[in-house]
Amino acid sequence: xxxxxxxxxxxxxxxxxxxxxxxxxxxxxxxxxxLLSSPDFTSAHLRTAAAKTPLLLLRGYSLTGLTPRYKxxxxxRSDDANFTSLLDLQxxxxxxxxxxFRVVGSCNGVICLSDDLLGYTYTVILWNPAIRSEVFREVKxxxxxxxxxxLDLAVTGYKDTxxxxxxxxxxxxxxxxxxxxxxxxxxxxxxxxxxxxxSLNGGVSTVLGFRKSGEVVVEKWDGTLVSCQPGxxxxxxxxxxxxxxxxxxxxxxxxxLDEGKxxxxxxxxxxxxxxxxxxxxxxxxxxxNSLRHHLFAVSALNP
Amino acid sequence: xxxxxxxxxxKLTLKSSDGEEFLVEKHxxxxxxxxxxxxxxDCSSADVIPLPKIDARTLALVLGYCKKHAxxxxxxxxxxxxxxxxxxxxxxxxxxFNLVLAANFMEIKGLLDIAAQKIADTIKDKPHxxxxxxxxxxxxxxxxxxxxxxxxNRWAFEGFP
Numbered sequence: 001x002x003x004x005x006x007x008x009x010x011x012x013x014x015x016x017x018x019x020x021x022x023x024x025x026x027x028x029x030x031x032x033x034x035l036l037s038s039p040d041f042t043s044a045h046l047r048t049a050a051a052k053t054p055l056l057l058l059r060g061y062s063l064t065g066l067t068p069r070y071k072x073x074x075x076x077r078s079d080d081a082n083f084t085s086l087l088d089l090q091x092x093x094x095x096x097x098x099x100x101f102r103v104v105g106s107c108n109g110v111i112c113l114s115d116d117l118l119g120y121t122y123t124v125i126l127w128n129p130a131i132r133s134e135v136f137r138e139v140k141x142x143x144x145x146x147x148x149x150x151l152d153l154a155v156t157g158y159k160d161t162x163x164x165x166x167x168x169x170x171x172x173x174x175x176x177x178x179x180x181x182x183x184x185x186x187x188x189x190x191x192x193x194x195x196x197x198x199s200l201n202g203g204v205s206t207v208l209g210f211r212k213s214g215e216v217v218v219e220k221w222d223g224t225l226v227s228c229q230p231g232x233x234x235x236x237x238x239x240x241x242x243x244x245x246x247x248x249x250x251x252x253x254x255x256x257l258d259e260g261k262x263x264x265x266x267x268x269x270x271x272x273x274x275x276x277x278x279x280x281x282x283x284x285x286x287x288x289n290s291l292r293h294h295l296f297a298v299s300a301l302n303p
Numbered sequence: 304x305x306x307x308x309x310x311x312x313x314k315l316t317l318k319s320s321d322g323e324e325f326l327v328e329k330h331x332x333x334x335x336x337x338x339x340x341x342x343x344x345d346c347s348s349a350d351v352i353p354l355p356k357i358d359a360r361t362l363a364l365v366l367g368y369c370k371k372h373a374x375x376x377x378x379x380x381x382x383x384x385x386x387x388x389x390x391x392x393x394x395x396x397x398x399x400f401n402l403v404l405a406a407n408f409m410e411i412k413g414l415l416d417i418a419a420q421k422i423a424d425t426i427k428d429k430p431h432x433x434x435x436x437x438x439x440x441x442x443x444x445x446x447x448x449x450x451x452x453x454x455x456n457r458w459a460f461e462g463f464p
Contacts, residue, residue: 004400004438004439004440005400005403005404005438006404006407008407009403009404009407009419010438012403012407012415012419013403013419013422013423014423016419016420016423016424017423017426017427018427020458020459021427021428021459023456023458023459024431024456024459024460024463025431025434026452026455026456027431027444027449027452027453027456028431028434028435028438028440028442029435029440029441029442029443029444030443030444031440031443032440033452
């Protein structure tokens, strides 16, 4: 490190730069590479970035590049008016068939992917290992939804509480509209209330989730995204493969996720390609009679 | 014997690395956490507070910033913001680095923030060689090593030669 600036001051300046610029700056010199990869720099950068812009994780499925397989596109977006794409994440995993993963959900920086969209192939992937324990408990549905088909319901987080998206008679690929329910006070079943109902020309494919503003992002039947709030629908100029989108809030600890290294253990060979260079964290393979879960762990910079 | 603070009522003297002395009102000096702590712990009875790492040109700038921020009432945030951007507007990199170092040493958070941000904004889209010159660092990669690091982060280089 040059003596020109104390490390602390250099960190103060560089943490203000976007992740993409910082990746480029790894080429400046070896001491910068080591500084920019260090845990104290990473966490300082995360704090600065988190204070500036809340993030969303968007997954889509490109319509081009048909061979050898479709390309899954994961990006971090700023949760502000521009929905700017800040960083593309490279997913190191491939599904067995030419297909894409179902994003089960993401929580505390861990994304759960399941390879079950073309037949159940028994593969569940946890992407990033800063796996923190979560406490689950049962919460009753709004009374009006008792008896509704679970296929018509989806649960998501909303501010400090939870919300349910109810689809109107969901067909194989789309339905006409949806209703958004919110549990106004978390854990208080009496506080369930209907936030709004939406219907879209041509139909709704998937209700993806909330923005910070309270707008709901919806995938239309044709694979385009719109942002809905009561009485207002806004096109988002994003389009991808039908039924391929996922949107969820994202823990800032994943900003440099593409830096993660991963390893797999398996009892037989697999066609999945993973980057297995160095720095592996704990990986376990679980088995029972009917299911085999392959758990892949990707080490975070900030374990 | 009475201290210079008491003698001068509400003023103290700061001395730059190149020997220039600045008489500063106490409420202006309080913008600096370092000076505030010195005053609180009564270390200020020395006639002059030396600041051996800060030259006169930089210290004058720092005190200009402190005076503006000390004198403005909290209701004038908009005015302060435009003062801040005007303050740094045509400053060269050397002066900005001196300011960052001074603000860091004297613990003036607002000044540290705006100067560090200004540097970050300036280097964001600059080619590597210019960044190296600005930060006085040498490229110690072999061409092969540099190509390998570049390859690992290839997507970040879109639009860069």
